[in-house]
Amino acid sequence: MTLDTPAPLILIVEDEPKLGQLMIDYLQAANFRTHHLLRGDEVLEWVKKHSPDLVLLDLMLPGLDGLSVCRELRSFSDLPVVMVTAKIEEIDRLLGLEIGADDYICKPFSPREVVARVKTILKRCQRTPEEARQISLLKVDENRFHASWDDKPLDLTPAEFRLLKTLAQEPGKVFSREQLLNHLYDDYRVVTDRTIDSHIKNLRRKLEILDANQPFIRAVYGMGYRWEADICRLM
Structure with a gap:
């Protein structure tokens, strides 16, 4: 020392x-x-x-x-x-x-x-x-179907919860709409790519209410979406 x-x-x-x-x-x-x-x-x-x-x-x-x-x-x-x-x-x-x-x-x-x-x-x-000195800002509990940001609970629909989990577990990776759709529903329903856009918009809005200083989810033109927020911070 x-x-x-x-x-x-x-x-x-x-x-x-x-x-x-x-x-x-x-x-x-x-x-x-x-x-x-x-x-x-x-x-x-x-x-x-x-x-x-x-x-x-x-x-x-x-x-x-x-x-x-x-x-x-x-x-x-x-x-x-x-x-x-x-x-x-x-x-x-x-x-x-x-x-x-x-x-x-x-x-x-x-x-x-x-x-x-x-x-x-x-x-x-x-x-x-x-x-x-790092603590996790994002917590996702699949067993309880519960997510929070900086200890503030997120009120998410099942689709939003799955999108959050998919994007945040691989920060920086660009997911196409088709890839995100594959994670979205278990019953193989027929939906359009624009369904993802609607869910992403709602998820981003709920996250930004809790922390307006984070970029969270970025749209990559012609490709899809990626998670950009820091999921940990230094204490």
């Missing part, structure tokens, strides 16, 4: 103030920056604003429990998460890891062990600064 590179920022989410302070003391002694939150429902907004390098996340928290926090974090970020809990049953351990936690520390623990785990995980998950 050079003099110009800030020390890794560790977010400690622990509702026991004394235990939280103990972790702060040991992590700062190991040259980490720290921030301490007491409630689970404060985590998501703080992470989006400050982009920590790792989260030490207690399981039992007021506001929102640790498993729910971890699940929500994984919907927009892959930053390392270490679950910290007094629950030592195997099912809790497995559940914590299955929802995306990178490690699991059981109370009571040695603060030195926490520091060692943090160092190991940060080394294993080391990413470039830009990669570490």
Whole structure:
């Protein structure tokens, strides 16, 4: 780490103030920056604003429990998460890891062990600064038939949802109207190429209502359409 590179920022989410302070003391002694939150429902907004390098996340928290926090974090970020809990049953351990936690520390623990785990995980998950600070603006959930832009829900028809998924999964690629029609309907109905134009117009309008600064979908004269919006941003 050079003099110009800030020390890794560790977010400690622990509702026991004394235990939280103990972790702060040991992590700062190991040259980490720290921030301490007491409630689970404060985590998501703080992470989006400050982009920590790792989260030490207690399981039992007021506001929102640790498993729910971890699940929500994984919907927009892959930053390392270490679950910290007094629950030592195997099912809790497995559940914590299955929802995306990178490690699991059981109370009571040695603060030195926490520091060692943090160092190991940060080394294993080391990413470039830009990669570490990217969040996804576009989320498309096929199972729930739900799409959102910058956490703002999009109210889409089935045809618009399929068009969004097709275009956004290959940004920059030009899709002809015929190619888009092949992704549009499951019942092989007979429609004209201009049907695509109408759906694209409606989809573009709904997207631009949420973010007027993005180009989203561009028409390529004589060829078709392509997705041009940045689907991630740097935090």
